[in-house]
Amino acid sequence: MGVASIGKGTNDQILSDIAAKRWDRLRQQLPGIHPSDLSDLIAALAPDDTSTVFNLLPRDLAATVFPYLPHERQEHLVHSLTGEKLTQIFNDISPDDRTRIFETLPAAVTQRVLEQLSPEELHQARDLLAYPDDVAGRYMTPDYVSIRPEMNAAQALDHIRVAGRDKEMLHVVYVIDEAGRLINDIRLGSLVLSDREANASEIEPSPLIAIGAMEPVENVIAAFEKYDRVALPVVNTRGEMLGIITADDVLDLVEQESTEDIQKIGGSQALERPYLELGFWSMVKKRGGWLSVLFLGEMLTASAMGRFENEIERAVVLALFIPLVISSGGNSGSQAASIIIRSLAINELRLGQWLRVFWREVGTSLALGAFLGLIGFVRIVLWQRLHLFDYGPHFQLVALTVAASLVGVVMFGSVTGSMLPFLMRRVGFDPATSSAPFVATLVDVTGLVIYFSIALVILRGTLL
Amino acid sequence: MGVASIGKGTNDQILSDIAAKRWDRLRQQLPGIHPSDLSDLIAALAPDDTSTVFNLLPRDLAATVFPYLPHERQEHLVHSLTGEKLTQIFNDISPDDRTRIFETLPAAVTQRVLEQLSPEELHQARDLLAYPDDVAGRYMTPDYVSIRPEMNAAQALDHIRVAGRDKEMLHVVYVIDEAGRLINDIRLGSLVLSDREANASEIEPSPLIAIGAMEPVENVIAAFEKYDRVALPVVNTRGEMLGIITADDVLDLVEQESTEDIQKIGGSQALERPYLELGFWSMVKKRGGWLSVLFLGEMLTASAMGRFENEIERAVVLALFIPLVISSGGNSGSQAASIIIRSLAINELRLGQWLRVFWREVGTSLALGAFLGLIGFVRIVLWQRLHLFDYGPHFQLVALTVAASLVGVVMFGSVTGSMLPFLMRRVGFDPATSSAPFVATLVDVTGLVIYFSIALVILRGTLL
Numbered sequence: 021m022g023v024a025s026i027g028k029g030t031n032d033q034i035l036s037d038i039a040a041k042r043w044d045r046l047r048q049q050l051p052g053i054h055p056s057d058l059s060d061l062i063a064a065l066a067p068d069d070t071s072t073v074f075n076l077l078p079r080d081l082a083a084t085v086f087p088y089l090p091h092e093r094q095e096h097l098v099h100s101l102t103g104e105k106l107t108q109i110f111n112d113i114s115p116d117d118r119t120r121i122f123e124t125l126p127a128a129v130t131q132r133v134l135e136q137l138s139p140e141e142l143h144q145a146r147d148l149l150a151y152p153d154d155v156a157g158r159y160m161t162p163d164y165v166s167i168r169p170e171m172n173a174a175q176a177l178d179h180i181r182v183a184g185r186d187k188e189m190l191h192v193v194y195v196i197d198e199a200g201r202l203i204n205d206i207r208l209g210s211l212v213l214s215d216r217e218a219n220a221s222e223i224e225p226s227p228l229i230a231i232g233a234m235e236p237v238e239n240v241i242a243a244f245e246k247y248d249r250v251a252l253p254v255v256n257t258r259g260e261m262l263g264i265i266t267a268d269d270v271l272d273l274v275e276q277e278s279t280e281d282i283q284k285i286g287g288s289q290a291l292e293r294p295y296l297e298l299g300f301w302s303m304v305k306k307r308g309g310w311l312s313v314l315f316l317g318e319m320l321t322a323s324a325m326g327r328f329e330n331e332i333e334r335a336v337v338l339a340l341f342i343p344l345v346i347s348s349g350g351n352s353g354s355q356a357a358s359i360i361i362r363s364l365a366i367n368e369l370r371l372g373q374w375l376r377v378f379w380r381e382v383g384t385s386l387a388l389g390a391f392l393g394l395i396g397f398v399r400i401v402l403w404q405r406l407h408l409f410d411y412g413p414h415f416q417l418v419a420l421t422v423a424a425s426l427v428g429v430v431m432f433g434s435v436t437g438s439m440l441p442f443l444m445r446r447v448g449f450d451p452a453t454s455s456a457p458f459v460a461t462l463v464d465v466t467g468l469v470i471y472f473s474i475a476l477v478i479l480r481g482t483l484l
Numbered sequence: 485m486g487v488a489s490i491g492k493g494t495n496d497q498i499l500s501d502i503a504a505k506r507w508d509r510l511r512q513q514l515p516g517i518h519p520s521d522l523s524d525l526i527a528a529l530a531p532d533d534t535s536t537v538f539n540l541l542p543r544d545l546a547a548t549v550f551p552y553l554p555h556e557r558q559e560h561l562v563h564s565l566t567g568e569k570l571t572q573i574f575n576d577i578s579p580d581d582r583t584r585i586f587e588t589l590p591a592a593v594t595q596r597v598l599e600q601l602s603p604e605e606l607h608q609a610r611d612l613l614a615y616p617d618d619v620a621g622r623y624m625t626p627d628y629v630s631i632r633p634e635m636n637a638a639q640a641l642d643h644i645r646v647a648g649r650d651k652e653m654l655h656v657v658y659v660i661d662e663a664g665r666l667i668n669d670i671r672l673g674s675l676v677l678s679d680r681e682a683n684a685s686e687i688e689p690s691p692l693i694a695i696g697a698m699e700p701v702e703n704v705i706a707a708f709e710k711y712d713r714v715a716l717p718v719v720n721t722r723g724e725m726l727g728i729i730t731a732d733d734v735l736d737l738v739e740q741e742s743t744e745d746i747q748k749i750g751g752s753q754a755l756e757r758p759y760l761e762l763g764f765w766s767m768v769k770k771r772g773g774w775l776s777v778l779f780l781g782e783m784l785t786a787s788a789m790g791r792f793e794n795e796i797e798r799a800v801v802l803a804l805f806i807p808l809v810i811s812s813g814g815n816s817g818s819q820a821a822s823i824i825i826r827s828l829a830i831n832e833l834r835l836g837q838w839l840r841v842f843w844r845e846v847g848t849s850l851a852l853g854a855f856l857g858l859i860g861f862v863r864i865v866l867w868q869r870l871h872l873f874d875y876g877p878h879f880q881l882v883a884l885t886v887a888a889s890l891v892g893v894v895m896f897g898s899v900t901g902s903m904l905p906f907l908m909r910r911v912g913f914d915p916a917t918s919s920a921p922f923v924a925t926l927v928d929v930t931g932l933v934i935y936f937s938i939a940l941v942i943l944r945g946t947l948l
Contacts, residue, residue: 051689052691053691054690054691054693054711055690056710056711177676180673180676180677181676181677184673184676184677185677189673190671190672190673190674190676190677191655191671191672191673191714207654207655208654208655208672208673208676209644209648209651209654209655209672210654212641212644212645212648212654212672212676213644213645213648213649213654244732244735245732245735245736245739248730248732249732250655250714250731250732267714267731267732267735268708268709268712268713268714268731270735271708271709271731271734271735271738272709274735274738274739274742275709275738275742275830278738278739278742278745278746278826279826279830281742281746282742282745282746282749282822282825282826283822283823283826285746285749285750285822285920286749286818286819286821286822286823286920287815287818287819287822288819288822288823291823294827294832294833295823295824295827295832295833295841295844296832296833296837296840296841296844300844300847300848303844303848304848304851304852307816307819307848307852308851308852308855310819311812311815311816311819311852311856311894312855312856312859314811314812314815315808315812315815315856315859315860316859318807318808318811318812318815319808319860319863321807321808321811322804322805322807322808322863323873325803325804325805325806325807326804326873329800329801329804332796332800332803333800336793336796336797336800337793339789339796339803339806340786340789340790340793341786341789342789342803342806342807343782343785343786343789343806343807343810343928343932344779344782344783344785344786346807346811347778347782347785347810347814347924347925347928348775348778348779348782350811350814350921350924351751351775351778351779351782351921351924351925352771352775354750354751354818354920354921354924355750355751355752355771355774355775355921357750358746358747358749358750358751358752359747359750359752359755359759360759361746362742362743362746362747363758363759366739366743368758368759368760369758369759369760373760376760377759377760380759380760380764380767383764384764384767384768384771387768387772388768388771388772388775391772391776392775392776392779395776395779395780396779396783399783399786409787409790430775456750456818456920456921457814457815457818457819457920460811460814460815460818460924461811461815464807464811468807
């Protein structure tokens with residue numbers, strides 16, 4: 021048995037039912053398919069069939085499927101469904117999913133939907149929307165069950181049987197006092213196992229873990245990783261319970277944070293939307309910004325090269341190895357930067373450990389640089405000996421210059437690449453912003469200076 | 485001496501020693517018998533004597549003998565030996581024998597092995613089960629409660645109150661038939677809410693999602709993201725339940741997979757251990773491997789430059805912009821590669837969408853290249869006009885050459901960087917291996933050819 025719960029056969033059969041307008045049969049069959057697979061199926065239909073099929077779904081299933089649909093299908097549905105149907109669906113969608121939908125839909129569409137919501141629903145949606153998208157409050161849902169501290173286990177279970185009807189998350193229930201303050205959280209399993217007379221608030225002996233609504237998203241992720249919970253409660257500064265964050269939302273957050281880091285490390289702004297859904301000019305803007313900054317930095321190479329124009333004129337052979345030398349510095353810099361950025365992001369490294377990392381990188385890059393230098397030296401001497409290329413009478417000195425420069429740029433690249441993320445964090449920026457291309461550009465400029473300085477020392481009196 | 489190393493005499497004598505409980509003598513004698521004969525001898529004993537004799541064997545001999553025993557004896561031993569002894573034995577059995585044993589034993593026995601182990605031993609047991617570390621089986625735990633399909637809700641809850649005592653995960657319970665096959669999973673919340681008389685297996689209407697034990701880790705992550713569950717059951721090919729994977733383990737997996745991707749995108753092998761815990765030479769090896777490959781590739785730039793040595797000699801001014809031009813290609817390539825690698829990793833993009841991405845990149849990179857080209861053109865003309873640098877009488881043609889080359893390398897970089905990850909996946913490699921530095925190196929070499937080819941066209945008759 022694989023992960024898919026729907027086979028190709030079922031899929032084909034449903035499609036032919038739609039083509040043949042066998043609505044009754046579809047009305048019976050569709051609820052048997054997992055919402056997630058159902059959304060895949062609906063997304064693959066022609067836009068007009070989307071609303072037809074959607075209208076065949078029972079109300080709660082429609083609400084479950086909607087958040088899974090691609091944005092353009094959601095938009096299409098918002099416009100094509102009746103106001104009544106739309107209200108029903110959005111009333112039933114869980115508040116945190118709703119928030120995410122509103123975030124991605126155009127404002128006019130959001131507006132149209134908000135107008136359809138019931139007053140209480142509207143209140144919840146507005147509450148959630150007010151939090152910035154990098155804090156805990158943005159990702160909570162009020163979809164939980166609370167019990168009172170004076171209840172015993174049996175009373176708590178009776179209460180859950182009533183209050184839990186329309187709630188998505190029953191794995192954990194929350195003990196809240198009269199003032200709305202969160203006292204404890206209790207796994208439903210513990211409640212079921214406990215003595216019927218046991219006081220509810222004392223059933224779960226483990227200390228309460230709660231997240232402040234303004235806590236940054238990274239701390240939310242860290243808390244879930246540390247405490248292995250399926251949900252954590254969110255409280256305001258007065259300790260009053262506002263909602264819960266569930267593990268599946270945190271899973272999405274972790275993916276999203278890693279995606280942003282990878283895009284930043286790659287030298288782009290975070291795209292914030294799937295590749296094919298991002299508009300053309302947004303894509304150009306998000307990538308062009310950093311690319312232009314890097315380009316302006318890279319212009320310094322032209323200035324640096326300009327200062328060594330005479331040396332290049334006298335020894336053109338030196339120019340041949342410029343890309344080799346500076347790229348090797350760039351590559352080792354990108355490598356070190358990516359590794360350190362990630363280690364800082366997942367708290368494997370702390371700010372205070374920068375000095376250990378510094379010495380570690382000095383040692384590692386010395387070994388790496390020496391190895392590359394050796395290959396470079398052998399390559400030049402070998403090509404000369406095998407008459408593959410003529411590097412002139414002083415080819416051994418040229419080879420020595422390249423080799424020594426490689427050691428220099430690899431060391432400079434690795435140390436810069438590893439220290440810059442620490443520096444970024446220290447001054448309060450995201451370390452991922454010290455992207456690999458940024459480090460590479462920095463190392464390109466310095467690499468040229470290192471290369472020509474070493475050349476001036478080794479080749480003085482011969483080529484220069 | 486014949487083929488058999490144990491004669492009928494020895495055999496009888498050992499049997500009489502067992503009957504007379506002469507343990508010390510047996511302890512001395514048994515290690516002298518060939519494992520294969522020993523297993524024949526043990527297989528011939530009464531079941532209860534099997535475990536007694538087995539306990540007399542030295543640890544390594546026990547591990548050698550175990551795989552030779554008939555299945556029902558293996559099964560018997562799994563039930564009768566202590567957890568500690570079992571761990572010892574399974575630790576010492578060679579991994580492929582272990583795989584074979586677990587493949588052939590019924591799921592219930594595998595279950596039993598896992599249940600006997602303490603929490604720390606459980607960690608080892610995942611190794612013992614011999615699943616590769618990139619498949620679902622490696623990450624499952626036996627810490628769940630199962631119920632029978634014929635139970636009603638009240639009976640199921642009663643059963644959970646007893647069986648759930650020492651279980652960590654009670655959020656979901658599993659309906660398993662007599663043959664050990666998984667029928668359905670039911671959230672404890674649904675059980676609590678349901679009618680006491682309702683048939684347990686029909687309480688949760690949503691279709692069962694189960695993961696095959698040999699399913700790759702990426703599919704496990706995808707399943708959790710798609711179905712928003714706190715746990716998913718793992719089954720063997722016969723549909724028998726082996727264990728569950730919990731959301732908090734998946735959270736760790738997601739972090740781990742992203743870390744590996746970031747390290748690969750940065751041009752290193754996956755480090756597989758925290759930065760400061762990795763040994764010096766392991767670090768050098770994991771980073772030096774790719775760095776050397778990239779260096780060898782980068783050597784082609786020296787060859788490419790060699791072919792244009794005459795042009796550089798005639799127009800040294802061209803050399804000044806080499807780093808600027810090739811790095812811009814490298815930066816746009818790294819950017820595109822990182823974005824596409826990540827989109828493929830999280831299934832935002834599918835293999836079949838490569839052509840859409842291709843055209844998207846052609847358009848985006850044309851805009852980006854034109855913008856950078858414009859900045860470059862203005863920079864050169866401005867520096868000349870402001871007398872900051874003298875690019876010679878044909879500075880406008882030089883500026884045009886640089887601008888046109890920038891359009892060319894940015895387009896080549898973006899398209900190569902975006903298509904290579906698709907190609908990698910197509911041929912069955914990890915797209916992350918087409919790391920940003922790899923793309924940058926590829927683009928460096930081509931960038932030089934593009935630059936000098938354009939120069940030859942634009943500057944022919946003036947500088948060249």
